[in-house]
Amino acid sequence: SEESEGEDPSERDLARIYERRIQWSVQKLARRKRVVEELLHDLLRVCRECFLNSFFPVLQPAIGVGSACEGWSPQEEKDVVYCMFVPLKPPSGHTFHLELDTTKEMPQKGMCVRVELVCTCAREQLGNTTLCFLHHSEHKLRGNQEPSLLQTLCTGPYLDVQKIALWFQKFVTSAWVAVPQSHDYSMKVLPSRRSCKLKLKKASRKPLLVEIIFGIQQGNSDIFLSSQPTEALVPPSTTWLETYAVAEAMFFQHIARQAPRHSCYLKCLQLCARILVGTGFSHYTLKTVVMHLLTLIPIPGWCRRDFLLRLDDVMRYLSCCVKEKRLNHFFFGNEDVPQEISLPPDFRTAQPINLFQNLAQDSDAHAVALHEFNEL
Missing domain, CATH: 1.10.1410.40 (Poly(a)-polymerase, middle domain)
Structure with a gap:
């Protein structure tokens, strides 16, 4: 055939043996990734519906990152973890400001996410029912509105990774029955201080391990800050580490198209x-x-x-x-x-x-x- 023209037969046989041994693995990773993507789509939809009138971070569509979502893995099938990166946007009446963390020297760039309140009085005049956190009394706000993000998931003025992880873990536990996949999978939330780790089991099949990581976008770029620590560094709970995982995922998508x-x-x-x-x-x-x-x-x-x-x-x-x-x-x-x-x-x-x-x-x-x- 044209494909094998010019090749040494022994090399061709060796390549086929290698391919047969790993082809199933690449295909299975792709199939399980699609299952995880559908799960996260439905889970985040339920989350947005639950917190529609609150002031928790606004969860953006999940992005598959890491080796398993790119289509390869150094791990055995039973140990493969599918990492899903969920960017966070500020809720109404809030804004995020990124500040370089200079409190200690770190091998990887760390930043803090300062949460600030912004005036929403103009929206009130246009009929928006949200009260301005800056220009209404605490008494009126307490009786008519959910607390601000500063009062729930921050330590001081900074967004707290561990509080976000715990908040989302509790949400998943309580809302799992509302997710369509709950009919087919049992779900267990695994211990994690800076992410949400799920173990999904379907009948007699091998468990599916999912890690949901939270992130903050730097400007309009594909470079983010991540809640995930590194093997060498677990930073303070208000420090987010720079990650290139989304840009790497974009690169592999670019290659796949060509x-x-x-x-x-x-x-x-x-x-x-x-x-x-x-x-x-x-x-x-x-x-x-x-x-x-x-x-x-x-x-x-x-x-x-x-x-x-x-x-x-x-x-x-x-x-x-x-x-x-x-x-x-x-x-x-x-x-x-x-x-x-x-x-x-x-x-x-x-x-x-x-x-x-x-x-x-x-x-x-x-x-x-x-x-x-x-x-x-």
């Missing part, structure tokens, strides 16, 4: 992620390598027949990065980021950030990384 049928980039991610399990190389390192390669190698070069070639490219690129002690963050100072991904202006003009800075600064860590890669 990729040929039966393209192999997700299969490459899936297989390499499994190879790197147990090593010091994180799945975020792998994802960054593949994102760079997807902008360097033309998209038609990621078709099925090129599977082994692209696997080799991924490992060679990672090898070069380890030897040179440098792997650039994908979104800083990178001219190859697609224009349709909206970044803050200073991102495109910034100096590249080295994700392997620890290898450049620590010769022992570099020696360990070289040894681990050679062992692969």
Whole structure:
């Protein structure tokens, strides 16, 4: 066939064996992602109906982020977590102001979300029944209106991650029966201080794990602040960490729109992620390598027949990065980021950030990384 022309038969057989072993996994991830997306759509609809006349944050449509929602995963099926990112907007009569958190040095940019009341008197004059929090007495407000966001989910003037997580967990527990999926799935809210983790079970099938993360958009960009901590840092409850997860999800959607049928980039991610399990190389390192390669190698070069070639490219690129002690963050100072991904202006003009800075600064860590890669 045209697809196999010019290939060595043994290589072609090996590629098919690899593909058969991981194709089911990529397809199953896509199917379960659709189930999670439908669930979140219905859950957030019920939430908006419940809090229509209150002053809690306005929940925006959920965005699937992280490896499982991108179509690959380093984890076994039973451990896969589908992360859904829910942006928050201020309710009527409130506004959000982002302030850089300078209280302590952190490896990742942290910000506080100051909540301020704004005058709504003009809307009252147009017939809006909401009372202005700034220009009505506390007595009148208390008797006629739900409390402001400052009185419910803030600590001082700042939006509190932990209070939001607890509020949403309680809502899900009480409102689950109103969600259509409750007829098919049992649901359990798992302990979490900064997100809402759900375990869904349907008859004899494997459980479905979902984590709902809350976020605040930076301007009109695809860069957000996230309620989720990192493995290395759990910040104070009023600090939100900068995240690139939504921009990464947008990038993979951009690639999917251009990729040929039966393209192999997700299969490459899936297989390499499994190879790197147990090593010091994180799945975020792998994802960054593949994102760079997807902008360097033309998209038609990621078709099925090129599977082994692209696997080799991924490992060679990672090898070069380890030897040179440098792997650039994908979104800083990178001219190859697609224009349709909206970044803050200073991102495109910034100096590249080295994700392997620890290898450049620590010769022992570099020696360990070289040894681990050679062992692969």
